[in-house]
Structures are given as C-alpha cells and as structure tokens.
Ligand SMILES: *[C@@H]1O[C@H](CO)[C@@H](O)[C@H](O)[C@H]1NC(C)=O
C-alpha cells in the first residue's frame with residue numbers, strides 16, 4: 001500500500017516538474033527573485049505580487065527592477081505587455097547584464113530585448129565589448145494587446161532569443177574563430193525610461209505603464225565575480241542545447257525572412273568590427 005502510494009506520489013511530482021516552463025514560473029511572486037532597483041515608487045505590485053507595473057511620468061521619470069541573484073547560465077524569461085501609448089522617446093526593456101548597479105562599466109556583457117520608441121522589437125548583444133550588434137524585428141503580433149514571453153537562453157555554447165518560444169536570434173560561442181562571447185555572471189533587469197536620442201516624449205498622453213509577469217528563473221546562480229564552473233556543467237538542462245532543433249531552425253528561418261528589418265551584419269558602418277558577420281548564417 002505504502003509503495004503504491006509512493007508510486008502515485010512520484011508520478012504526480014513528475015507531472016508537476018513538467019510544468020516548470022509554464023504554469024509554475026508564472027506562479028512565483030516578484031519578491032522571491034526580484035527587487036526594485038530605481039524609481040521604487042513607480043513599481044506597483046498587482047495580482048497577488050505575481051505581476052508588477054512600471055510607470056513612467058513627466059515629473060519623476062521611469063523605474064527598473066533586477067534579479068536578486070547573478071547567474072552563470074540559464075533560461076531567463078518575462079511576460080511583458082506594452083502600453084497603448086505613443087512611445088516616442090521611451091525605452092522599454094528586459095535584459096541580462098554583467099554591469100554593476102552603481103556605475104556604467106564601459107565594456108561588459110549584456111543580452112537585450114528592447115522596445116525603442118515603438119512596437120518594433122530590438123535585440124543587442126555585448127560580449128565584453130561595447131555591443132553594436134543590433135537587430136530589429138517587426139513582430140507578428142501587437143505587443144500592446146496582450147502579454148507575450150520574451151526569453152533568453154544563455155549557456156556556454158549558445159545564446160538564443162525566443163519570442164513566445166519562437167527562436168528569433170542565435171549567437172553561438174565562436175571564440176575559436178576570434179568572436180567574443182559572454183564570460184561574466186549576469187543578472188536580469190527590466191526598465192522603462194526616456195532617452196533624448198529616442199525622440200521627444202509626448203507627455204500630454206499622461207502616465208505610461210508597462211506590465212511584467214513571470215518571475216520564476218531557471219538559472220544557475222553564480223556568486224563569483226568570475227563564472228562559477230558549476231554553471232558550465234552539462235548536467236544542467238539548459239546547458240544541453242548547442243544549436244537549434246530542426247523544428248526550431250525551420251521557425252527561425254521563416255520568422256527572420258519575414259520579420260527581420262535591421263541586421264547589423266548587413267550594415268556597412270557596424271559590420272567590420274564584428275568577425276561573426278563573416279560566418280555564414282545558419
Ligand atoms: C508621437 O509623439 C511625438 C512627440 O510628441 C510626435 O512627434 C509624433 O507625431 C507622435 N506620433 C503619433 C503617431 O502620434
């Protein structure tokens with residue numbers, strides 16, 4: 001009887017585990033993994049702390065939050081819903097960065113999702129350098145209408161950007177070909193802010209709000225200033241992926257053909273500093 005019970009119990013544990021990438025991560029409350037980094041009076045917890053709203057206004061700017069821990073590999077995702085607003089001058093982001101909170105470190109590691117003055121999604125990668133690896137996509141949905149998942153897989157082999165589980169960008173570890181790769185622990189951040197270079201904000205429309213959900217993190221915590229060796233282990237599930245699966249590759253090619261509207265590797269001003277642009281695309 002007891003062993004029968006254990007078997008059933010064990011089975012339901014397995015079923016529960018398989019939800020880790022879906023329901024479970026949405027069920028984690030904000031404070032478990034995140035804290036307000038700046039503009040804390042512009043961060044509002046809603047929906048039982050399972051969702052936060054970041055507010056931007058004319059008088060005191062925007063706000064941002066970050067993960068409590070630093071990581072050495074993992075899958076990092078956020079559900080975001082953009083404001084119905086004229087976002088000229090406004091930047092809305094979710095990203096990983098190795099930069100310390102207190103100052104701009106110059107060259108560092110960073111993996112970005114950003115909406116800059118509009119509903120086109122931009123991505124960028126810094127790999128111990130000053131980045132300038134921008135790509136831009138016209139999304140196949142309206143990011144203001146509903147929540148969508150913006151997700152980054154980062155492991156020793158590969159960085160993949162996913163939108164609603166569709167891979168839109170791949171950056172492989174090509175260190176052996178002289179291409180820089182992420183080499184420092186990073187934490188996640190999300191923010192809404194304004195930048196003059198993105199245009200002049202129309203404040204007549206009143207305060208602007210972005211919603212964020214899904215505060216679970218599937219990552220390897222790295223306490224060190226250098227990457228924790230354990231985070232490179234092939235025993236971690238997110239470290240197994242070295243390339244896209246055939247199904248992912250099909251989606252990736254289709255999406256990029258239709259929705260990629262800017263690629264730094266095709267930009268004469270940007271491409272020459274980036275040896276990865278000489279490697280044929282997958
Ligand atoms: C958005 O606001 C900017 C700055 O006020 C303005 O120049 C632009 O025309 C507005 N765009 C739309 C679509 O209303």
Ligand SMILES: *[C@@H]1O[C@H](CO)[C@@H](O)[C@H](O)[C@H]1NC(C)=O
Pocket residue numbers: 223224225226228
């Ligand atoms: C931090 O890194 C040093 C040097 O690589 C290593 O000896 C130490 O065990 C690491 N500590 C942790 C907590 O990983």
